Amino acid sequence: xxxxxxxxxxxxxxxxxxxxxxxxxxxxxxxxxxxxxxxxxxxxxxxxxxxxxxxxxxxxxxxxxxxxxxxxxxxxxxxxxxxxxxxxxxxxxxxxxxxxxxxxxxxxxxxxxxxxxxxxxxxxxxxxxxxxxxxxxxxxxxxxxxxxxxxxxxxxxxxxxxxxxxxxxxxxxxxxxxxxxxxxxxxxxxxxxxxxxxxxx
Amino acid sequence: xxxxxxxxxxxxxxxxxxxxxxxxxxxxxxxxxxxxxxxxxxxxxxxxxxxxxxxxxxxxxxxxxxxxxxxxxxxxxxxxxxxxxxxxxxxxxxxxxxxxxxxxxxxxxxxxxxxxxxxxxxxxxxxxxxxxxxxxxxxxxxxxxxxx
Numbered sequence: 001x002x003x004x005x006x007x008x009x010x011x012x013x014x015x016x017x018x019x020x021x022x023x024x025x026x027x028x029x030x031x032x033x034x035x036x037x038x039x040x041x042x043x044x045x046x047x048x049x050x051x052x053x054x055x056x057x058x059x060x061x062x063x064x065x066x067x068x069x070x071x072x073x074x075x076x077x078x079x080x081x082x083x084x085x086x087x088x089x090x091x092x093x094x095x096x097x098x099x100x101x102x103x104x105x106x107x108x109x110x111x112x113x114x115x116x117x118x119x120x121x122x123x124x125x126x127x128x129x130x131x132x133x134x135x136x137x138x139x140x141x142x143x144x145x146x147x148x149x150x151x152x153x154x155x156x157x158x159x160x161x162x163x164x165x166x167x168x169x170x171x172x173x174x175x176x177x178x179x180x181x182x183x184x185x186x187x188x189x190x191x192x193x194x195x196x197x198x199x200x201x
Numbered sequence: 202x203x204x205x206x207x208x209x210x211x212x213x214x215x216x217x218x219x220x221x222x223x224x225x226x227x228x229x230x231x232x233x234x235x236x237x238x239x240x241x242x243x244x245x246x247x248x249x250x251x252x253x254x255x256x257x258x259x260x261x262x263x264x265x266x267x268x269x270x271x272x273x274x275x276x277x278x279x280x281x282x283x284x285x286x287x288x289x290x291x292x293x294x295x296x297x298x299x300x301x302x303x304x305x306x307x308x309x310x311x312x313x314x315x316x317x318x319x320x321x322x323x324x325x326x327x328x329x330x331x332x333x334x335x336x337x338x339x340x341x342x343x344x345x346x347x348x349x
Contacts, residue, residue, distance in 0.1 A: 136324045138298040145297070154304070161320045175315040 006089045014041070015049045020090040022059060022072050023083045029069040038152055058082065092116065092127060092151065096187045099147040107133040108162060108197060109189035117185045126156040130179060132165045132197055166201025202286050204268065212279045214271055218264035223347050226261050230254045230333055237326050245309045248317035251326040252306045255299045258333045259284030265344045277303050288339050295332050
């Protein structure tokens with residue numbers, strides 16, 4: 001369940017939670033029971049908001065056998081604007097930024113790569129996260145587990161020291177160079193910081 | 202979590218261990234820790250080998266507690282859960298960490314190459330050495346007849 005002070009200020013609690021869950025994963029079709037379990041609430045407490053959001057054309061409901069599933073209506077004229085708002089406030093990057101914040105300068109760069117960075121992931125895709133710094137996987141596990149629960153998806157971290165990342169980048173390592181050539185979404189640091197690390201090799 | 206619950210789910214079965222059995226596992230752990238430290242081995246293989254030493258160390262604690270993990274899907278996850286139960290809070294954060302390593306090791310063994318970094322493999326080896334010492338210390342205190 002994602003929390004954001006901006007979302008909390010803009011929307012009533014339940015409506016904000018429904019929009020955050022659905023708009024940050026627009027490819028996912030939620031069943032009511034699944035969505036209520038994810039949001040730690042009862043299905044009955046979601047129904048009124050879902051009806052209201054569906055009536056406004058923000059969500060769409062479709063029948064699949066005896067069950068009804070819910071997803072954002074991507075044809076809505078405000079879909080992209082709303083999605084942008086929730087990506088910035090309650091999406092992968094803000095949730096991961098918050099999770100990694102306690103590690104401070106021990107993390108020089110952290111970024112999403114692969115299908116998630118290209119926004120081409122399936123609804124159950126792992127979140128591929130590459131971290132460069134002086135932090136170990138053992139230190140990161142509690143924070144990443146907590147972020148996984150918030151995001152409802154597994155995180156697959158790869159942790160490099162700056163020295164190893166630079167050496168592999170300069171040494172033609174297949175994985176590191178594929179990641180560097182691909183599209184990345186930064187959780188911490190920037191392209192410039194990443195280039196500086198590679199330059200140390 | 203309790204032994205009754207793990208047993209009720211069929212995740213563990215009663216098991217009477219011996220010093221001989223534990224010494225065999227100790228030899229396996231020593232082999233894996235030595236192999237995982239070999240220069241020239243890929244980070245993936247170092248990682249997977251060190252991981253196996255963690256798994257076997259957990260198995261020692263479970264055996265001393267009078268159980269073995271049932272050989273079926275998910276038995277690695279159960280091993281770390283049961284090791285945490287056997288040793289207690291001292292093993293809790295390591296059990297969480299090894300469980301995260303389990304997911305990475307699955308990818309290494311069945312799906313992809315270049316999954317583990319050297320940084321991760323080196324860290325895991327250090328943590329497993331520490332975990333094995335923790336298990337041996339716990340055995341010395343609680344099951345002195347099984348001490349190495």
